[in-house]
Amino acid sequence: MKKIFTLILMLLPLCVFAQSRESKQLYKQGIELYDAEKYEEALTYFQKSDSLDKAILKPTHNNYYRAELAMAKCYYKLADQADEEGRYNDAVKFQTNVVEIRKKVLGDAHPDYADALSDLAYYYDALGNYTEAIRLQTKEIAITKKNLGEEHPDYATSLSNLANYYDELGNYTEAIRLGTLALEIRKKVLGEEDTDYATSLSNLAIYYSDLGNYTEAIRLGTLALEIRKKVLGEEHPDYASSLSNLANYYYELGNYTEAIRLATRALEIRKKVLGEEHPDYAS
Numbered sequence: 001m002k003k004i005f006t007l008i009l010m011l012l013p014l015c016v017f018a019q020s021r022e023s024k025q026l027y028k029q030g031i032e033l034y035d036a037e038k039y040e041e042a043l044t045y046f047q048k049s050d051s052l053d054k055a056i057l058k059p060t061h062n063n064y065y066r067a068e069l070a071m072a073k074c075y076y077k078l079a080d081q082a083d084e085e086g087r088y089n090d091a092v093k094f095q096t097n098v099v100e101i102r103k104k105v106l107g108d109a110h111p112d113y114a115d116a117l118s119d120l121a122y123y124y125d126a127l128g129n130y131t132e133a134i135r136l137q138t139k140e141i142a143i144t145k146k147n148l149g150e151e152h153p154d155y156a157t158s159l160s161n162l163a164n165y166y167d168e169l170g171n172y173t174e175a176i177r178l179g180t181l182a183l184e185i186r187k188k189v190l191g192e193e194d195t196d197y198a199t200s201l202s203n204l205a206i207y208y209s210d211l212g213n214y215t216e217a218i219r220l221g222t223l224a225l226e227i228r229k230k231v232l233g234e235e236h237p238d239y240a241s242s243l244s245n246l247a248n249y250y251y252e253l254g255n256y257t258e259a260i261r262l263a264t265r266a267l268e269i270r271k272k273v274l275g276e277e278h279p280d281y282a283s
Contacts, residue, residue, distance in 0.1 A: 023052035027067055034074065039081070043074040065105045072101040076116075079123065088127040095120045114143040118161065130169040137162045153196065156185040160203060172211040179204045195238070198227040202242060205249070214253040221246045240269040 030045035050067035057064045079094035099120055102113040121136035141158045148155055163178035183200040190197055205220035225242040232239055247262035 020052075020056060023049045023056075023067070026052070027070070030067070030070060034070070034077075037077075039074045039077045043071060043078075046070045046074060068101055069105055072098045072105075072116075075101070076119075079119070083123060083126065088123055091123040092120065092127060095123055109143060109146065111143070111147055114140045114147070117143075118158065121161065121165070125165055125168065130165050133165045134162065134169065137165060151185060151189055153186065153189055156182045156189070156196070156200075159185070160200060163203065163207070167207050167210060172207055175207040176204065176211070179207055193227060193231055195228070195231055198224045198231070198238075198242075201227070202245065205245065209249055209252065214249050217249045218246065218253070221249055235269060235273055237270070237273060240266045240273070243269070 026045045026049035030042045030049060033039075033042035033045060046067045050071060053063060053067055075094045075097040079091045079098065082088070082090035082094060095116065099113070099116045102110065102116045106113050117136050117140040121133040121140065124130075124136065125133040137158065141155070141162060144152075144155050144158050159178050159182040163175045163182060166172075166178065167175035179200065183197070183204060186194065186197040186200050201220050201224035205217040205224065208214075208220065209217035221242060225239070225246060228236065228239045228242050243262045243266035247259045247266065250256075250262065251259035
């Protein structure tokens, strides 16, 4: 009986080694498929590798979560693909997996977890669930604020995203408040000739327009237009967007002549830069 027990002990390390080697091979195949952009197939291999790793490794081992984090990368790519194809429910489903894995492995104070929350908020927004988008983005903002502080460009971007969701929800006052904070941070940190600062001006103009304050929308939109003209030039799609937005504000104000002039100029730029078959030219 003693000899049999000894034999079993001798065989155990070989068994563990074999499982570890199989896990490594599965993981390698998963990486190859991932690099080939075959994310669903790669996911299957990472899942199998993860099951083996969890069975034989201790949680303190460097590779314990290796395959699980790779699974999160696959889910992220699948969510992105679903979003591009307009399959927002699938995007939400895949991105929720990313959020759960990153929270489990990295913790709920990690920047990558915050990024995952922000992406999930974006997909809920695309789905039209603005309340859930706001909830998730608010969580992300708290993490980003703690990690980076209130004078970081990424914090301003988070505020800007949240402002957009409030605007879509119809809470224009809160959208303006958050958009103004983002604008002030970008002005201080990036300067008044940065394209992100111009984007904040443009967003604020939209919020004021939605509120019915077309005069303020024109003022802010004109500032954004001038910055984009200087930084990007007059043949850039973003410059054309500024012209188009301004045209809308002038139209709402009743100045149809100026609205036509600006819209015509935007149309000419889009035709030249994007072509006549581009959706923005058609719009």
